[in-house]
Amino acid sequence: MSVKSTQAGLRERKKAKTMASIQLHALQLFRQYGYKATTVEQIAEAAEISYSTFFRYFSTKEDVLLIDNYDPLLVASFESQPAHLTPLMALRNAMLSGAKEMTPQELSTMRERNELVMSVPELRAAMINNMVSMMDLIIELTCRRTGRERDDLAVRAFAGAVTGVNISVMQYYAEHPEADFLALLEEALNKLEAGLPL
Amino acid sequence: MSVKSTQAGLRERKKAKTMASIQLHALQLFRQYGYKATTVEQIAEAAEISYSTFFRYFSTKEDVLLIDNYDPLLVASFESQPAHLTPLMALRNAMLSGAKEMTPQELSTMRERNELVMSVPELRAAMINNMVSMMDLIIELTCRRTGRERDDLAVRAFAGAVTGVNISVMQYYAEHPEADFLALLEEALNKLEAGLPL
């Protein structure tokens, strides 16, 4: 038994490092030359991997910017919300809590990424698609909490509205980078809870 | 002066016919062989145009299914809604009125198209992206009606919620093709107006 086998497995750690490296170099190149002008080949070179390996880590060029796994965090946080809260407020808290423990560094990266994503049509489309996919998760969570069925239109409308508000906030945030994303999201979801007064 | 020059211009009519022909043949091929398995080249052959010409009519393969111009109809209908209605109800009426004058034939085509689009990830993403683009239109209309600013978060949240509900209904409809789309949309928007009771 050698020193290297700590617990996570060398393979896993190496993969995680490679993945992070690809994302880092990709982001730098995108910043410098623009998203479209940067080819996957260039990213591969910068990250010192082969072209084919890139697609083993990310199935599309877009994914290199969009992959994040905070679904499990969201689920955990949502399920631990007090029972007296409405589904919407529980969801609001869960979404906020996920982002509340970010360092200023991480927040700044997120802001930059958001601006980039929202300004490139292809990326924006992919991001929105991701968020709509998350609708399914919201439906699932809401059903568990309320005892309603997946096919209940009220649940669907709820999940749709929350997701739509989320998208609109991301857009707003891209246009107003100086704003506080969390505050915006909280305010917007509160407006939804209040029946969208106009 | 020959018989042919009626009023719309020969060129315009020819273009419209070609466009319709491309869409028709594309839809048939997609039905038969699937979206991905059908190449633009095959569509071009079927519609008896060149490969390059296809992209003069539709800038992407997706667009051949997604292009529709009922934005102007929506705007007109919205602006003619009675002033005492809330923005949401005015929007609801406008969206419904657009679809209410469809023939059963058209409704059936729409249903089929919706099923196809929602079942192919790429198409679904493109469609959702279209709908989110329409959010800008809703923002614009809502501002005109309420006198609020584009940058008002309440307006943004409103537009986002309506769009999100719309998306969720399309998804629901794809899963339940036997349902009445208009009834679903109306019901879902009513729930939104009622504050999304759960």
Next chain:
DNA sequence: GTTTAATATGATACTAAGTTTCATATTTTG
């Protein structure tokens, strides 16, 4: 009606994303 200007089409060559296949290297396990 013929000429001229504007626009639509077709052919061709090109770039880059994404897929497939297979050989090679590296880690893990026994």
Next chain:
DNA sequence: CAAAATATGAAACTTAGTATCATATTAAAC
């Protein structure tokens, strides 16, 4: 250390989408 499992690299391929230029068709002017 040997064998099984998995990660990587190389190369050839398909197809969406772009750019360019010559040709054909329609519209407009005279």
